[in-house]
Structures are given as structure tokens and as C-alpha cells.
Amino acid sequence: SAVISQKPSRDICQRGTSLTIQCQVDSQVTMMFWYRQQPGQSLTLIATANQGSEATYESGFVIDKFPISRPNLTFSTLTVSNMSPEDSSIYLCSGETGAGYGYTFGSGTRLTVV
């Protein structure tokens, strides 16, 4: 199955700044997704990253706050913009391999905004 390398694994950022999280997949995936997770809680889908076009955002998430890029079938980035302490969370990316409908996850980015 596909393996996703996600970085950074953690970061502490000042409020008002931005952080870009990267996910690199070792093989092509048909779909990529970005999630947010509070520690010990469920995953909330932020958006579907579409190759070569604008991401599709879930209710409550907007492009200005969470711009996403997906230039090809193996790479995507999520930027958390103009951060506030409320953005402190774990961010995970996921890829859907298509064959057998498997979903692989990155190891997550633990973000703390101070």
C-alpha cells in the first residue's frame, strides 16, 4: 500500500504567522484529503485536494484560511494561514489508492500556536 511522508511532524508557531504542511506519497493516489484532529478526538475533514484545480472545502473551512495545493498525483500541501491559538491541532493528510479503496494516512503534524 502507499506510504505518505508528512512534514513537519510538529511545530510551535506565533499567532498571525502561517505554516505549510507537506505530504509526499510514494505512489500515485487518486484522491487526497486533509483532516484536522484534536488530540483523542475524531477526524474532521477540511477539504479534498484536487489535482490541478481548487480544493473542495467542507462547511466551516475556507480557502483563505486553509489554502491547499496539489500539483500532481503524489504531492499536496496545506497552509494554515494567519494562525490563532484555536488552530492548535493535529493535521493529517490521507490518500485514496483507488485499488481496493484503501486509504493511507500521514503521521500527522502537531501544531501549537502561541
Next chain:
Amino acid sequence: AQSVAQPEDQVNVAEGNPLTVKCTYSVSGNPYLFWYVQYPNRGLQFLLKYITGDNLVKGSYGFEAEFNKSQTSFHLKKPSALVSDSALYFCAVRDMGAGGTSYGKLTFGQGTILTVHP
């Protein structure tokens, strides 16, 4: 809309005893069902999935799950629990009848913390 419920926030079992982590789902089309495990400070690890075929699915680390269409359930089971099984478990569903902007999305349950006592 698709949804998943894990009715137990926590499950506690003694090592060597069987364990069950419950999951029920709701979809409009046929469900694809998944179980994932998350250890502290780690990403999600795939355990098993149901797509079609045999209702009893065997997965990693000795886990299995039974798909029950009439009860819309997909409970995770293991005959003999290990202390190392202690983790956060998520059930997830993909609605194969979903199209448009809902296509391909996984919906997760709220998670169940499994604690296996020595």
C-alpha cells in the same frame, strides 16, 4: 448523508479476554467500512476493511470484524486482547452511493479508547 457511531467512548478489558469495539453506520448506498487504530502521537494505521463478500473480515494483529447489514453494524473483535492493543480505535465508512462533492469521502466515528489491563 453518511454517518458512523461508536457508542462507547472507552472499552476496558483484561489481557487474554476477548474484546469488542462497537460501530454502527448509516449510508444511502452500499457501505465500504474500515477500522483504523491510532497510537499516541502517531497517524492512523489501517486494520481492516469490508467492501464485499464474506461478512467476517480478518485484518492485522489478529483483529477481525463482522459486517451485519440488517443491524448496520461493523463491530471490531479480537479473541484474546493484549496490553499492546491499548489505543484509540476509529470506525469509518465510505458511501459508495455518494456522488458529486461527497464522492470518495470517509466519515469517521468519534473513536473508542481501548484499554487492556495486565
